[in-house]
Amino acid sequence: xxxxxxxxxxxxxxxxxxxxxxxxxxxxxxxxxxxxxxxxxxxxxxxxxxxxxxxxxxxxxxxxxxxxxxxxxxxxxxxxxxxxxxxxxxxxxxxxxxxxxxxxxxxx
Numbered sequence: 001x002x003x004x005x006x007x008x009x010x011x012x013x014x015x016x017x018x019x020x021x022x023x024x025x026x027x028x029x030x031x032x033x034x035x036x037x038x039x040x041x042x043x044x045x046x047x048x049x050x051x052x053x054x055x056x057x058x059x060x061x062x063x064x065x066x067x068x069x070x071x072x073x074x075x076x077x078x079x080x081x082x083x084x085x086x087x088x089x090x091x092x093x094x095x096x097x098x099x100x101x102x103x104x105x106x107x108x
Contacts, residue, residue, distance in 0.1 A: 044080040
């Protein structure tokens with residue numbers, strides 16, 4: 001597991017139950033993404049946890065469901081989870097400050 005510690009002592013990384021986080025002190029968790037199934041397309045997708053548009057952020061807060069942009073489509077849940085882990089890992093394309101790319105819907 002890769003972790004990044006900022007100068008102010010903040011630890012950033014992907015959640016992993018291998019570390020007993022609460023024993024380290026107070027924790028705050030912010031979702032980077034959601035992995036969901038699209039019944040219409042019969043595919044899994046990775047959706048941004050924080051929408052770029054302020055309107056989508058309002059909808060997400062009010063309706064309590066994700067409204068982020070689709071970042072990746074996959075045939076299986078495990079491949080969507082693998083992509084998510086690689087994308088949001090420290091130093092990956094989705095890591096804060098690197099700018100996350102967005103995947104268009106699959107053709108067909």
